Amino acid sequence: MSDRKYFNEEIETLPRERLRALQLERLQAVVTRAYRQNPFYRQLYDEAGVKPEDIKSLEDIQKLPFLEKKSVRAAYPYGMAMVPPGGEQGALEVHATSGTTGKSVPVFATRRDLQNWAELNARELWMVGLRPGDILLNCYGYGLPTGGFGFHYGALEMGVMVIPMGSDARQYERIFEFIVDFGVSAMCMTPSVGLYLGRKARELGIDFTRTRLRIGLFGAEPWPWETRLKLEEYFHITAYDEFGMTEFLGPGMTCECQERQGMHAWADTFLVECIDPETGEWVEEGQEGELVWTWLTGEGTAMIRYRSRDLSRLWWEERCPCGRTHPKIGAIKGRTDDAVSIRGLLVFPSQVEAALLRFPETGTNFRIIVDRHDGLDTFLLKVEVKERQLLEQNERCQELARAMAEAVKSVTGNTPKVELVPPDSLPRATGGESKTASARVEDRRKLHAGA
Template identity: 80%
Template sequence: MVSHRQFFNEEMETLPKQKLQALQLERLQAVVERAYTHNQFYRKLYDEAGVKPSDIQSLADIRKLPFLEKKTVRAAYPLGTAMRPTGGEGGALQLHATSGTTGKSVPVFATRKDIENWADLNARELWMVGLRPGDVMMNCYGYGLPTGGFGFHYGAMAMDVMSIPMGSDARQYERMFDFIKDFGVKAVCMTPSVGLYIGNKAAEQGLDFKSTSLKIGLFGAEPWPWETRLKIENLLGITAYDEFGMTEFLGPGMTCECESRDGMHAWADSFLVECINPETGEPVEDGQDGELVWTWLTGDGTAMIRYRSRDLSRLWWEERCACGRTHPKISGIKGRSDDAVSIRGLIVFPSQVEAALIQFPETASNFRIIVDRKNDLDTFALKVEVKDLTLLDDAERVKLLQSNMAAAVKSITGNTPKIELVAQDSLPRASGGESKTASARVEDRRRSL
């Protein structure tokens, strides 16, 4: 019977490494050729770098191609990386996008071919963690421009699993509990912080999910230590799995843990992942810490070639995992090599906050992001220096300014901060090598928890 199969796509999931890498080279050559021939943005990028598609004769030759930076892609907004027209036969049928530093996003165009492949990749992951046709999954990722909820939704449909699109608002935990019990939910997918939040709410109410159908949890979009995983498993009575994806590549569906839970399989037939020294750009040895760089080998509507993720991890190949799969693995994301911080599953850049605050004439030259965790959910606070100290004596004016600043920051980052106005020159400033990072503007108290 279908439900007793070990793999969703056995042929591709167990393809020997040598054949996988041959397929990667074939697809790399094709996507580079197509991008150079049909995309003005890539032709200009590669001409300036002095590289032609014919220069790609081996996988190692990918290093001849320039890295793709987020700022470069944003500069090409809106259609710089598009490979198909919008709508019509063969055209892009769906548009997703990241948040933008100054209101501009990284758009991702998905054709029918992309969506079908996306569904296959996510179905592999759901099958890998134990879901089978006829099961019920509650999807607690957001459904919107970021790709969060859509990937697993399409994957569930592809394998005849019923998906409940609950969304990411953890405040509706009562409904979540009802649906888990009343509809026989077997798996949930959400961010780790939401998992902790609803788990603690369940504990407060004395709910024991061990008597329900709930067995599996998929968690991603935030770094989370093993201790957090164990706590979530205990609270919800599940086995928790790590997964990782990026909106720029129609994630989720890029990587996920198997039953071994010793790294996430990265689907090498669709993505070529490199691990580099973030300072030099040179490759690091298998299993060494570095920054992940991704190339979308099967992207039909969008070209993403050698895109620097800024995510810090490790990459290694095994001839065959204990689960039987042959695709390489990455470790859980440790953090980022740039100045970004993940808050409630969304990446926030200090430059985004600055772009929002600079609109206000009252703002001085410095601010500080303070991220913490309360009741197992991320908190986001901003200390903002003001030019005129007397402003702080006017309670009504302070309240209005705090409200307006919070709204401006939310419009760019997707997160609403709690604003505290402080005197000018009262916050720490960058010094020495620290000036190359955002360390003077970000205080992440979660790291000490």
């Protein structure tokens, strides 16, 4: 086991002023290259009346127009590419968003992009405590999504053996078998998959204190602190939050250090802004807003001022207690496009999840169903229970439903009608859907609009 504290000490502990200078240098370079090499960006910036030479400071990034997902999709398939496919200098790998609400957003990676991606993920794995000789069970999806490949490449870069299990949680018995038999040290997956596996493990009586498992990396969907505590209880691990976007070859964008007081965003590679989602203006440091990302080193794809729709906070510290100097973002609260307005109040699925996790009877999934009758919003909350037998106890179910409704009201201001349903009976997120509300919210009001 290595006693090195950092995977790349020089860059991870670079003073803020030097990081900011590096960001400006790379921002100017990527804007210039995008304008000169990419017709999409040239037209975008010409219409906005901005030229690369207008970027003289980091604050000048505000002169550039935002990238919206709909405009990026309109450039499909090769409009965002900076290099041709293949060849020594061209794109060697392509990944893409799920395309659940329209065309996929492809991201093209050159050999250098893949090397940088591996290094960023190695930084994160090292930061949470993995070392050469450890074994990582990777339960993110392999394929067009980036989760599986990102941590896979990072593990190889730092000398960690990786088991590419994939994201099919239905093979839970095999997952547990590998954790026990191969001496798995760490695992990575979405929090919802983690909860599902944890409950299955408890049903099977698996004692993780008798295994080598000690670290869990969870991301790709908003998850409250209550979920972290539940995952740590199930697996006897330390659980870490990580965040990445397919459009930037995430993961490898941000991750918690062992302090677990915000996620470090790698400022040498990404410039992150936090804006008021309504006005587009910067919010004060540490205030909640929408994250906007610029990929400073992307060679195969240019992503400059891309609106993520993710709600969080951004702040700098002189130096984190862990020694790193890169800025931090807070846990993703939700998305500007997954909050649902019910009776004039915004409700986030993550708020509902936090309330339901107070109840040991809660199963793996829930679904918010919003409708409108006689001009008024209705709020139905279907909640899976952990044990099917519970549904046979009518009086207990009624009491539990009332208690759950009160708990949800306490955090959202809205009182739902709670309906308890059998385990594993509700739709589940797959791939990139987990970052949106599509698997947790069903808004039927749209069906009745104009009716």
